Amino acid sequence: MGAAVEKALGALDPDTKARLLAGQDMWSLPAVPSIGLRSLVMSDGPIGVRGVHWTADDPSVALPSPTALAATWDPALARRAGHLLAQEARRKGVHVLLAPTVNLHRSPLGGRHFEAYSEDPHLTGEIGTGYVTGVQEGGIGTTVKHFVANDAETERFTVDNRVSTRALRELYLAPFEAIVKSARPWGVMAAYNGVNGSTMTAHRELQREVLRGEWGFDGFIVSDWTAARDTVGAMRGGLDVAMPGPRTVYGEELAAAVRQGRVAESEVDDAVRRVLTLAARVGALDGVAPAVAPTDRPGPVDGDALAREIARRSFVLLRNERAGAPDGEAAGKPVLPLDTTESGSIRSLALIGAAARDARVLGGGSALVFPDHIVSPLDGLRAALPPDVRLDYAVGADPSDELAPAGEGFELRAVVRAADGRVLGASPLPSGQVQWVGDFPEGVTYEELHTVETVGTFTPRESGAHSFGTRGLGGLRLTVGGEVLYDGEQGPADADDPFEAFMGSPLPRGQVRLTAGEPVEVSLVCTVAPFPDAFPAVCFSLVHRAPERDAEALLEEAVAVASAADAAVVVAATTESVESEGFDRTDLRLPGRQDELVRRVAATGTPTVVVVNAGSPVELPWREDVAAVLLSWFPGQEAGAALADVLLGAEEPGGRLPTTWPKRLEDAPVREVVPSEGQLVYEEGVFIGYRAWERWSGTAPAYWFGHGLGYTDWAYESMNFTAAGDGAGEELGTVRVRVRNTGVRTGREVVQIYLAVPEGDGGVVERPARRLAGFATVAAGPGETAEATVTLGRRAAETWDEAAGGWRLMPGVYTAEAGRSVADRRLSTPVPVAMPKV
Numbered sequence: 001m002g003a004a005v006e007k008a009l010g011a012l013d014p015d016t017k018a019r020l021l022a023g024q025d026m027w028s029l030p031a032v033p034s035i036g037l038r039s040l041v042m043s044d045g046p047i048g049v050r051g052v053h054w055t056a057d058d059p060s061v062a063l064p065s066p067t068a069l070a071a072t073w074d075p076a077l078a079r080r081a082g083h084l085l086a087q088e089a090r091r092k093g094v095h096v097l098l099a100p101t102v103n104l105h106r107s108p109l110g111g112r113h114f115e116a117y118s119e120d121p122h123l124t125g126e127i128g129t130g131y132v133t134g135v136q137e138g139g140i141g142t143t144v145k146h147f148v149a150n151d152a153e154t155e156r157f158t159v160d161n162r163v164s165t166r167a168l169r170e171l172y173l174a175p176f177e178a179i180v181k182s183a184r185p186w187g188v189m190a191a192y193n194g195v196n197g198s199t200m201t202a203h204r205e206l207q208r209e210v211l212r213g214e215w216g217f218d219g220f221i222v223s224d225w226t227a228a229r230d231t232v233g234a235m236r237g238g239l240d241v242a243m244p245g246p247r248t249v250y251g252e253e254l255a256a257a258v259r260q261g262r263v264a265e266s267e268v269d270d271a272v273r274r275v276l277t278l279a280a281r282v283g284a285l286d287g288v289a290p291a292v293a294p295t296d297r298p299g300p301v302d303g304d305a306l307a308r309e310i311a312r313r314s315f316v317l318l319r320n321e322r323a324g325a326p327d328g329e330a331a332g333k334p335v336l337p338l339d340t341t342e343s344g345s346i347r348s349l350a351l352i353g354a355a356a357r358d359a360r361v362l363g364g365g366s367a368l369v370f371p372d373h374i375v376s377p378l379d380g381l382r383a384a385l386p387p388d389v390r391l392d393y394a395v396g397a398d399p400s401d402e403l404a405p406a407g408e409g410f411e412l413r414a415v416v417r418a419a420d421g422r423v424l425g426a427s428p429l430p431s432g433q434v435q436w437v438g439d440f441p442e443g444v445t446y447e448e449l450h451t452v453e454t455v456g457t458f459t460p461r462e463s464g465a466h467s468f469g470t471r472g473l474g475g476l477r478l479t480v481g482g483e484v485l486y487d488g489e490q491g492p493a494d495a496d497d498p499f500e501a502f503m504g505s506p507l508p509r510g511q512v513r514l515t516a517g518e519p520v521e522v523s524l525v526c527t528v529a530p531f532p533d534a535f536p537a538v539c540f541s542l543v544h545r546a547p548e549r550d551a552e553a554l555l556e557e558a559v560a561v562a563s564a565a566d567a568a569v570v571v572a573a574t575t576e577s578v579e580s581e582g583f584d585r586t587d588l589r590l591p592g593r594q595d596e597l598v599r600r601v602a603a604t605g606t607p608t609v610v611v612v613n614a615g616s617p618v619e620l621p622w623r624e625d626v627a628a629v630l631l632s633w634f635p636g637q638e639a640g641a642a643l644a645d646v647l648l649g650a651e652e653p654g655g656r657l658p659t660t661w662p663k664r665l666e667d668a669p670v671r672e673v674v675p676s677e678g679q680l681v682y683e684e685g686v687f688i689g690y691r692a693w694e695r696w697s698g699t700a701p702a703y704w705f706g707h708g709l710g711y712t713d714w715a716y717e718s719m720n721f722t723a724a725g726d727g728a729g730e731e732l733g734t735v736r737v738r739v740r741n742t743g744v745r746t747g748r749e750v751v752q753i754y755l756a757v758p759e760g761d762g763g764v765v766e767r768p769a770r771r772l773a774g775f776a777t778v779a780a781g782p783g784e785t786a787e788a789t790v791t792l793g794r795r796a797a798e799t800w801d802e803a804a805g806g807w808r809l810m811p812g813v814y815t816a817e818a819g820r821s822v823a824d825r826r827l828s829t830p831v832p833v834a835m836p837k838v
Contacts, residue, residue, distance in 0.1 A: 004288045005276045008035040009269060017265075017272045018255035026225075026438020026536060027052045036286025037279055042143075042222075042243070045099030046131075047362055047636065048216040048369035049085055052439040057427055059372035061088055061303035061637065062362055066101060066315035068633035071655035071708075073750045074777050075130030082134020083298040084306050089140040089217050095282040096141040096187060098366075102128045105616065105659045106688050108150040109673045111584040114363040114615025114634055118658035119689030119705065121171050122772045122796075125178030130619030132183040139292040141282055143222055144179050146191035147170050147200060147211070151681070152673035153584045157227075160194035162681045166765075168195070169195050169800035169807075170686050173206075177215055186219040186281055190239055192227045193810035195711040198237070201228045205745070207238030220274040226535075235263050240271040244535070268622065300651060304638060311642035314633040316655035319623060335607045335627035337649025337711060338567055340389045347567075348390040350565035351378060352558045352601060353367065353594075354398050355573035355613045358408065358714065361639045363615050365581020370430045371637040377571055377611070380640025386649055392565060396558035397551065397597040400575045403469045403506040403543035406432025410522070412456035412542070415442060419450040429454060432542030434526070437535065445810040446536040450507060452526050454542045455528035459519040464547025468522070472540025475527030478509050481520040485510035505577075506543040551593060554770035555600055562601045562608070570598055584673045588619045588665045598622045609642065617661045620702060630822065638792065649711065656708035656750045656821070660690050660701045668697040690822045691768035706752050706772075706821035712743025716826035717785070721792075726837050732792040737818045737827065739788065741780040748779045751788035752819055755796045755831065758812035765799055770817065792816065797833045811835050 024030040046058035071595040105119040171463040283290030410494035424439035486509035645651040669692035690705040773789035801808040819825035
């Protein structure tokens, strides 16, 4: 491979080299036929492969959110997810997946946390390693992102995050380091933000010295889209590719900088060499065998089956009380799983919540894909319940009072016209949202298109006054049933983030009285306005809201339905205006009157199960008033099927919390996400997540990191530690833990190992009381035992010495603790750590 890359490099002139380092469009790099180089295509992830077509014409498998994948605590399952995503990428002609996101959950207010894994760097690194390994085993490149400290959305394009070197090394760089060393990713994405005075795309110390120098990273570094701002700074800082194109700081500007002597041609050669190496690895350079031969790729993966498996394995059962047990007394069986067998206690079931019918299965922003189907909780339970069990549904409370992109009941297409009215092309739409970024329907160019019309029919499910509106920029004309509801200009939203500014808030434009089952024609014509930062993009939406019913009447209907049932399941959810890309959250409350809904249903006395459909922590003020709380994250396209599996007991909820959930936002020890005068200071140092809760918080969280119940019980019977050699290697040794399934059904347990600092530790540096050092998943039948074997890495006993500029082993007698969460530790054993013999 090396010789072929050098030969190709030697055949390129300076202008072509510079052009190769800049996007030719939104998603690809240019081809150079003279050297056998084909265009390299990139695509957003991380839960599916969008490809260059962001339309219903090219649907994508939608897996559960990254927080859900991390909640499985299973790197092998993440690897299988990678195999599926590689399969999807090959199907869509994609060479490089812009994923995974391995930033940390520093504050629970981070608006994009659903797209990252965990608050813990070790868990993040392990899941990320599995994901990257799986994708690249399928012959597709990954770009681990966003390097580094891109942990919030507020002012993300300009913020300078001030982070101590120790916190960078022990927390924020740690997942990247683990993945680079273990999975050898073919790419890394440089973030928008700055760190300690330098933008990341120009951060020579972190990109050249740490990532490439210390860790030996040999892949390419690509900017986040529009993140590169300075030609010379980016090249000297180690950035290889500036995306997107054709307007970029590389290309012609880079060629000019070389001619003027401001950039050395040798630096450009190094960057081009890495792009050619990437091309060779993915099979886009003639005469070079790809890194993974087609015959060595994993076999076909059933996307529906895997999406369903990951979802149910990710569901975290936070609470499961015994039915009919006053004040927690041991009476009856736990409410879950629901017993709907012929002899069971559940003959009627109430399903309540807007998200039970219209499921929220993925987060907003660049993580959005269009699956070819979505199984809602209502669909899933209807299909799974025995025919003699009655299922009644009620909305209860709508989580949002905003109009949403037209969905259920709409049959829409987009028609593109030139300024003279000629039809340039058309495309079916899965919803009222047109979101074309760098790619357009066949026959359409961005330069020629003038208007896009969203047109079709709407068949309402409910009679009454339906609200219609618009979202986006430009000239908009909205017509429903022949009546013009709006004809005018819609300007930019008042938002700091260009992404949010363009999408804006949905604006109501009028109401039309419709009759259930009777179709009506709808049309929204958009005279396209330029996208911020000169993106070749068209983004606008036809938005809709069903007739508003009296909020009190909705709550009373839910209470009546619950009162008449043997059990009630309430699905409570966040919305796209709460969790999405481009903004952070301001609170952790469930939107709308959902908290009141849960309380009123629980007050009926009917055993109540609450399914929390959120990608990251929300407050659960009623959690001790209900029988069970099940966290479903954003569960992907098979949401309802997986939920039915778990609620009815066909499968066990397998998840454990990857992030600590506070009772209230004000209890969280680290909250700040809003910069001051352009800077966000990470004042907490190395104390985030459970490390901070154990050190600072005056109250316990609602649920600790690692918490999660199953449908069986486990006894922790024995634990031992075997040291590794003379202590000079990367491992401290191996912990073995034997557990017994003491319940009545087969189950899976996540055995978590924490390494606690020596008792009375008062060294020269303050350390967290304990840190996650390893974990393993085991399975066993009733009465059976299983042994978890966990290797403890040396890093768990090291700290970053800022004065010496290196890792420092801290000797002493540590304690390895085995348990079910960071707060539920069952067994312990000493782990002596000594300085290695010289």
